[in-house]
Amino acid sequence: MIPTRIQLNRRQALSGAAGVLAAPLFVNRALANPYQRFRGTTLVVNFPAHPHYDAVAKVLPQFTAETGIKVEVDKLQFLRMRDKQLLEMSKPGKGDYDLIAYVVFWKTEYATRKLIREIGPLFKDANLAVPDYDFNDLISGYVENIGLVGGPKGYLAGDGAKLFGLPFGAETSVLGYRKDIFAKHGLKAPENYTELEALLTRIPQLENGMGALASRGQTGHQVVHAWLLHMAPLGARIFDDKWEPTFQGPEGVRAAELLKRIVETGPQGAASFGFDEMKTAFLQGRAAMFLDSIAVAGEVDDTAKSRIVGNVGWALHPQGVRRGSQTGGFGIGIPNNANHGDAAFMLMQWLTSKATDKAIGAAGGSPSRFSTYQDAELNRRFPYYATFAEALKHADPDWRPIIAEWNELNAPIFGTALGEIVTGRKPAKAALEEIVPRVRAVMERGGYYKK
Secondary structure, three states: OOOHHHHOOHHHHHOOOOOOOOOOOOOOOOOOOOOHHHOOOEEEEEEEOOHHHHHHHHHHHHHHHHHOOEEEEEEEOHHHHHHHHHHHHOOOOOOOOOEEEEEHHHHHHHHHOOOEOOOHHHHHOOOOOOOOOOHHHEOHHHHHHHHEEOOHHHOOOOOOOEEOOEEEEEEEEEEEEEHHHHHHOOOOOOOEHHHHHHHHHHHHHHOOOOEEEEOOOOOOHHHHHHHHHHHOOOOOOOEOOOOOEOOOOHHHHHHHHHHHHHHHOOOOOHHHOOHHHHHHHHHOOOEEEEEEEHHHHHHHOOOOOOOOOOOEEEEEOOEOOOOOEOEEEEEEEOEOOOOOHHHHHHHHHHHOOHHHHHHHHHOOOOOOEHHHHHOHHHHHHOOOHHHHHHHHOOEOOOOOOOOOOHHHHHHHHHHHHHHHHHOOOOOHHHHHHHHHHHHHHHHHHOOOOOO
16 A cells, blocks of 8 residues: 555645654665665666756756766657657567656556556565655655556545556646736736636737737647646536546536637637647747646746746636646656666655755756745745645646546547637537547447446
């Protein structure tokens, strides 16, 4: 079993009120220097081109300096990673990768196909466990969303859940807004969706040529992500508890119609934006608001990338019928056919340790630990840490279904329909209702419906 804490209320965990473990996760006799026996090993890791991993690259040489373990990084655009990882992890012998970064919605597929290693038992191994690691300090919602497989719905904390990965480049959603533009026109950051929708019309009227909200809109995975951002707070789900489609209901339709309006009032070209394009539009001053991953924060005040240095404020993801910001991003796991799996676990612990998490945060990465968000030095440097920590109290680990079938559903079915919606080729209600039979057929093939 995994630590009790990750099954506790995330609000309690974030406030530091969580209890102790029912049983120790780490053995007390762990080696004083468990890295020593792996000195001289060369690990091959697969990481994405992503702001968090850009920060990781700045601190990774220190791992080799401290441990004598070398690391070679195969860096890929993240949409290309899954095919390459499946190829390597499916080899009957040893694959090329010792450690992989995976997108959260790949975790269930990888675990159920026995492509990645269960790591819970490794934390109890006296030869591998780092004594001062402090698992309880990892952000509970991230561990649940990114690391667990086998619990309720197959991907949440609870009975049967096992740990297959650790959060690393995990994220939640927050609202960034132009303080200078908002002050100029007497506007305030939207607290709820009613206020957000009003700004979609207001900002382009006040600032000629400026889009209201930068958003993903590109047909496929990107537009699905943007839709899901609004689905959860507006009270929608893809499926009910019996896996029957519910996305075509009034709440899901409203989220799709809202996304269409966001794209229409956003910066020019928004219908073709992925994350990088929407981020660039905001950083270059072509949009007054940004609602997506906290991963953008490390670049907002980077003069080499941003024209809005010093002019960005941060607020919680607006409230709909409830608070419900995203949880997602990346985790790291060990392929079952890794050449150096045990040494990879040592790297995994080092990368997510307290000291390294703080160093990555200082370099502009996304923290994985409570202590990093609570660090006084980092809070002085990054005043938005307090907002991000508050946002994590409302992060929803079930904002999208993390099931093996999601890859088949995501871009090919939902992504195509939503692309037609945001470009005006089909009305939202008709487009979503049209794909219900296709979605249900995928789930039926997956055995989700009892005969």
